[in-house]
Amino acid sequence: xxxxxxxxxxxxxxxxxxxxxxxxxxxxxxxxxxxxxxxxxxxxxxxxxxxxxxxxxxxxxxxxxxxxxxxxxxxxxxxxxxxxxxxxxxxxxxxxxxxxxxxxxxxxxxxxxxxxxxxxxxxxxxxxxxxxxxxxxxxxxxxxxxxxxxxxxxxxxxxxxxxxxxxxxxxxxxxxxxxxxxxxxxxxxxxxxxxxxxxxxxxxxxxxxxxxxxxxxxxxxxxxxxxxxxxxxxxxxxxxxxxxxxxxxxxxxxxxxxxxxxxxxxxxxxxxxxxx
Amino acid sequence: xxxxxxxxxxxxxxxxxxxxxxxxxxxxxxxxxxxxxxxxxxxxxxxxxxxxxxxxxxxxxxxxxxxxxxxxxxxxxxxxxxxxxxxxxxxxxxxxxxxxxxxxxxxxxxxxxxxxxxxxxxxxxxxxxxxxxxxxxxxxxxxxxxxxxxxxxxxxxxxxxxxxxxxxxxxxxxxxxxxxxxxxxxxxxxxxxxxxxxxxxxxxxxxxxxxxxxxxxxxxxxxxxxxxxxxxxxxxxxxxxxxxxxxxxxxxxxxxxxxxxxxxxxxxxxxxxxxxxxxxxxxxxxxxxxxxxxxxxxxxxxxxxxxxxxxxxxxxxxxxxxxxxxxxxxxxxxxxxxxxxxxxxxxxxxxxxxxxxxxxxxxxxxxxxxxxxxxxxxxxxxxxxxxxxxxxxxxxxxxxxxxxxxxxxxxxxxxxxx
Amino acid sequence: xxxxxxxxxxxxxxxxxxxxxxxxxxxxxxxxxxxxxxxxxxxxxxxxxxxxxxxxxxxxxxxxxxxxxxxxxxxxxxxxxxxxxxxxxxxxxxxxxxxxxxxxxxxxxxxxxxxxxxxxxxxxxxxxxxxxxxxxxxxxxxxxxxxxxxxxxxxxxxxxxxxxxxxxxxxxxxxxxxxxxxxxxxxxxxxxxxxxxxxxxxxxxxxxxxxxxxxxxxxxxxxxxxxxxxxxxxxxxxxxxxxxxxxxxxxxxxxxxxxxxxxxxxxxxxxxxxxxxxxxxxxxxxxxxxxxxxxxxxxx
Numbered sequence: 001x002x003x004x005x006x007x008x009x010x011x012x013x014x015x016x017x018x019x020x021x022x023x024x025x026x027x028x029x030x031x032x033x034x035x036x037x038x039x040x041x042x043x044x045x046x047x048x049x050x051x052x053x054x055x056x057x058x059x060x061x062x063x064x065x066x067x068x069x070x071x072x073x074x075x076x077x078x079x080x081x082x083x084x085x086x087x088x089x090x091x092x093x094x095x096x097x098x099x100x101x102x103x104x105x106x107x108x109x110x111x112x113x114x115x116x117x118x119x120x121x122x123x124x125x126x127x128x129x130x131x132x133x134x135x136x137x138x139x140x141x142x143x144x145x146x147x148x149x150x151x152x153x154x155x156x157x158x159x160x161x162x163x164x165x166x167x168x169x170x171x172x173x174x175x176x177x178x179x180x181x182x183x184x185x186x187x188x189x190x191x192x193x194x195x196x197x198x199x200x201x202x203x204x205x206x207x208x209x210x211x212x213x214x215x216x217x218x219x220x221x222x223x224x225x226x227x228x229x230x231x232x233x234x235x236x237x238x239x240x241x242x243x244x245x246x247x248x249x250x251x252x253x254x255x256x257x258x259x260x261x262x263x264x265x266x267x268x269x270x271x272x273x274x275x276x
Numbered sequence: 277x278x279x280x281x282x283x284x285x286x287x288x289x290x291x292x293x294x295x296x297x298x299x300x301x302x303x304x305x306x307x308x309x310x311x312x313x314x315x316x317x318x319x320x321x322x323x324x325x326x327x328x329x330x331x332x333x334x335x336x337x338x339x340x341x342x343x344x345x346x347x348x349x350x351x352x353x354x355x356x357x358x359x360x361x362x363x364x365x366x367x368x369x370x371x372x373x374x375x376x377x378x379x380x381x382x383x384x385x386x387x388x389x390x391x392x393x394x395x396x397x398x399x400x401x402x403x404x405x406x407x408x409x410x411x412x413x414x415x416x417x418x419x420x421x422x423x424x425x426x427x428x429x430x431x432x433x434x435x436x437x438x439x440x441x442x443x444x445x446x447x448x449x450x451x452x453x454x455x456x457x458x459x460x461x462x463x464x465x466x467x468x469x470x471x472x473x474x475x476x477x478x479x480x481x482x483x484x485x486x487x488x489x490x491x492x493x494x495x496x497x498x499x500x501x502x503x504x505x506x507x508x509x510x511x512x513x514x515x516x517x518x519x520x521x522x523x524x525x526x527x528x529x530x531x532x533x534x535x536x537x538x539x540x541x542x543x544x545x546x547x548x549x550x551x552x553x554x555x556x557x558x559x560x561x562x563x564x565x566x567x568x569x570x571x572x573x574x575x576x577x578x579x580x581x582x583x584x585x586x587x588x589x590x591x592x593x594x595x596x597x598x599x600x601x602x603x604x605x606x607x608x609x610x611x612x613x614x615x616x617x618x619x620x621x622x623x624x625x626x627x628x629x630x631x632x633x634x635x636x637x638x639x640x641x642x643x644x645x646x647x648x649x650x651x652x653x654x655x656x657x658x659x660x661x662x663x664x665x666x667x668x669x670x671x672x673x674x675x676x677x678x679x680x681x682x683x684x685x686x687x688x689x690x691x692x693x694x
Numbered sequence: 695x696x697x698x699x700x701x702x703x704x705x706x707x708x709x710x711x712x713x714x715x716x717x718x719x720x721x722x723x724x725x726x727x728x729x730x731x732x733x734x735x736x737x738x739x740x741x742x743x744x745x746x747x748x749x750x751x752x753x754x755x756x757x758x759x760x761x762x763x764x765x766x767x768x769x770x771x772x773x774x775x776x777x778x779x780x781x782x783x784x785x786x787x788x789x790x791x792x793x794x795x796x797x798x799x800x801x802x803x804x805x806x807x808x809x810x811x812x813x814x815x816x817x818x819x820x821x822x823x824x825x826x827x828x829x830x831x832x833x834x835x836x837x838x839x840x841x842x843x844x845x846x847x848x849x850x851x852x853x854x855x856x857x858x859x860x861x862x863x864x865x866x867x868x869x870x871x872x873x874x875x876x877x878x879x880x881x882x883x884x885x886x887x888x889x890x891x892x893x894x895x896x897x898x899x900x901x902x903x904x905x906x907x908x909x910x911x912x913x914x915x916x917x918x919x920x921x922x923x924x925x926x927x928x929x930x931x932x933x934x935x936x937x938x939x940x941x942x943x944x945x946x947x948x949x950x951x952x953x954x955x956x957x958x959x960x961x962x963x964x965x966x967x968x969x970x971x972x973x974x975x976x977x978x979x980x981x982x983x984x985x986x987x988x989x990x991x992x993x994x
Binding site: 009012013016019020022023024025026027029030033085088089090092093095096097100101102103105108111112113114115116117118119121122123125126127130145146148149151152154155156159160162163164165178179180183192193194196197200201204208226240243244247250251254255258259262264265 | 705707708709710711712713714715716718719720722723725726727728729730731733734744792795797800804805806807808809810811812813814815816817820823824827828834866870871874875877878879880881882884909912913915916919920923926927929950953954957958966967970973974977978981
């Protein structure tokens with residue numbers, strides 16, 4: 001039994017490594033480009049190691065751009081608050097849709113699916129007008145409040161909670177816990193993998209959000225990183241060297257969050273290697 | 277408890293006092309006006325900041341707040357105009373001007389212009405780009421035409437002494453400049469680069485008397501005369517195989533392909549000059565006027581103006597800013613980057629753009645250029661043209677059919693949207 | 695009698711707590727999503743001018759009738775459907791496969807997980823440049839293809855392969871997202887189920903087929919619906935590829951690109967919103983068909 005499994009596993013590794021190469025090479029190329037001069041990037045060569053290694057791109061974005069720190073702060077604070085609220089609100093809504101019986105449950109679920117199918121470009125203008133009438137342009141709440149709930153992840157949490165073992169809830173009910181106590185004391189602690197996945201996605205979504213801050217924030221001190229860094233995409237010339245460096249800096253936090261929350265998916269079952 | 281009451285009263289008083297203070301100081305407080313635009317490069321931005329500082333020193337009661345929009349510029353400006361939070365003064369491309377002038381969101385500027393402003397100093401064609409029904413809605417800040425950029429090293433290697441003067445000559449030169457050094461059947465350098473977009477091809481439509489749109493702003497570029505000019509480009513691409521699109525040679529833009537030496541000639545604007553100098557320091561190139569077609573000179577001109585928001589609360593201050601930025605002195609102090617040419621003839625002369633060998637051909641083009649602008653239907657016309665022109669370039673269908681299809685599609689949409 | 699009263703009160707309490715759980719969602723989505731969508735629905739029946747001299751003119755179904763004769767709508771719909779039909783199954787299966795593999799205790803799985811996720815965190819501006827570098831005619835992909843003596847293509851210029859290039863790019867960038875969702879879902883499968891099956895002598899394959907897959911059904915529903923929505927709303931790549939025109943000869947025209955052209959370029963809001971409603975209708979239909987396929991999930 002064990003012997004016969006050897007070479008399928010070898011094949012599996014080859015497949016995994018090949019796929020890793022496909023995902024890894026472009027990234028390392030971008031990393032190396034962030035140490036190249038604009039001239040070298042534009043010369044069209046596909047060399048991996050920079051001919052002349054330079055830190056100038058990083059210097060330019062950190063030191064020459066006086067607002068870089070401010071943009072980083074704006075992005076971080078917005079992403080952090082948005083992530084926290086989303087975790088709470090989406091999970092609550094997802095749980096209610098999956099497990100609580102109330103009139104209008106199905107209708108609300110249908111509505112949530114319905115708003116998901118409308119492209120963001122279309123809701124941008126009315127959203128902008130609403131924020132304007134609330135007086136929230138150029139403010140953090142203008143970016144935070146519309147995004148503290150996310151239909152996509154309510155939907156996701158609902159699907160996760162559909163699988164949640166009923167026995168645990170019934171036991172909690174017998175212990176005299178109400179819905180809220182059950183949710184916070186029994187259900188949430190057991191939903192860590194789903195919450196971890198949600199954290200990664202919400203953080204990334206908020207961190208990368210472009211359209212909303214682009215129209216809501218007109219004051220440069222209120223820009224988030226993606227908007228600020230867009231300055232390197234000039235009207236006539238694109239400064240690929242700065243974009244590469246900036247995006248490396250920009251990517252790191254999201255990658256760190258992912259790497260950190262990955263631990264919640266790590267238990268793993270043993271399919272290979274015969275019986276567990 | 278008592279303490280708290282006292283604290284609250286204090287707070288209340290404080291608020292009252294501070295609000296009183298801010299009320300009383302309002303009369304002396306500087307007016308704040310907003311200026312929105314994009315940023316072409318960091319140097320240009322610094323120069324603009326300097327000019328604005330000069331303006332603020334001269335006008336101590338006006339403070340200028342700069343807002344930079346670097347992506348989807350017109351989408352954002354339009355959204356803010358609809359939301360009535362648009363800047364007082366903003367950049368406006370001639371291409372986008374007709375819709376805004378028609379919709380009444382721009383303040384007519386004729387009433388503000390004083391005789392000593394010397395409006396006659398501007399290139400007339402640039403001023404006309406921002407006029408509608410006799411009213412002027414924006415002041416051109418700068419412009420660029422297109423000129424022929426050629427790689428002098430490649431010309432020397434091909435024993436070419438002079439840039440081509442006619443399109444026939446250019447076609448011949450392009451053949452001699454196309455080389456396949458590694459003999460894999462695919463040229464390593466093409467004679468010329470082509471950008472298959474309407475803004476770059478419109479003067480080809482006009483070369484033999486074609487028109488882009490008719491009196492009612494319906495597309496009319498598929499006429500035999502319109503197609504004749506475009507056919508020259510298609511033939512070079514398909515029959516001679518001496519012309520390449522940027523994507524054919526792995527470049528992001530025509531000027532990048534030229535900089536990389538993958539095409540020996542390119543028709544580009546002033547913005548390419550600082551880009552090429554900075555990015556490809558080893559490249560040796562020169563410029564010439566676009567070769568004549570059908571015995572006539574022709575090129576494109578692109579211009580950007582300063583427009584004023586009709587809803588601005590400080591129109592006089594806004595005009596003062598526009599006036600300063602486009603005055604002889606103001607324009608001079610930040611038109612030195614070379615991304616575009618100053619729109620005032622006197623400033624162009626003072627900065628000697630007409631004597632600079634690289635810029636002179638661009639400056640000369642101003643006299644006969646077609647301004648990149650048309651009626652409000654231009655976006656529809658352009659989308660349709662771009663969509664089908666590439667298809668003809670790739671040989672999917674004859675140019676005549678492609679253009680007819682593009683014209684029909686555009687006109688049906690224009691008809692239906694009315 | 696007493697009993698039913700008791701149940702009633704319980705039901706009321708249950709319903710109340712349900713609404714309380716939903717309150718933040720109802721408020722925020724109501725104001726910032728449902729209201730804009732409602733606005734969009736109303737405008738779809740009007741000829742609107744929002745810029746400057748605002749005007750609304752009720753036109754009834756005119757915007758919808760106009761779609762029927764609009765050849766570009768059908769082409770865009772065709773392109774989009776073709777794209778959806780190919781990308782959604784591939785990315786779903788790839789994500790599931792990767793997640794199942796990386797959920798086993800193979801060596802180096804943490805590294806693989808990070809490496810596989812890289813395309814997703816990379817910013818879209820950089821992705822564009824990376825793809826120019828890979829796809830251009832002298833680029834990496836063609837070098838690899840010619841190394842193995844395979845035919846090479848002009849991936850960026852040739853419309854025959856352009857959409858395929860966009861498909862590959864999209865699968866590559868979104869499969870890791872869904873992989874993470876599958877990974878999270880796999881953690882929730884109770885170990886006891888597998889243990890019980892093992893006692894019954896189930897093979898690995900049987901465990902997968904009878905325990906893992908059924909358990910993943912709700913999440914798969916989510917993954918496919920989000921895949922449908924994402925691919926039906928394809929915009930960025932075809933915009934970049936065709937510079938916004940959808941060419942050559944409509945080869946890269948998608949519905950959202952068409953909507954964007956009308957809403958932002960031609961400033962024909964009413965028609966753009968009518969197209970949006972049509973798209974929403976198509977996606978909802980696809981979702982419902984898919985849901986039939988997956989069977990009705992229970993809600994109690």
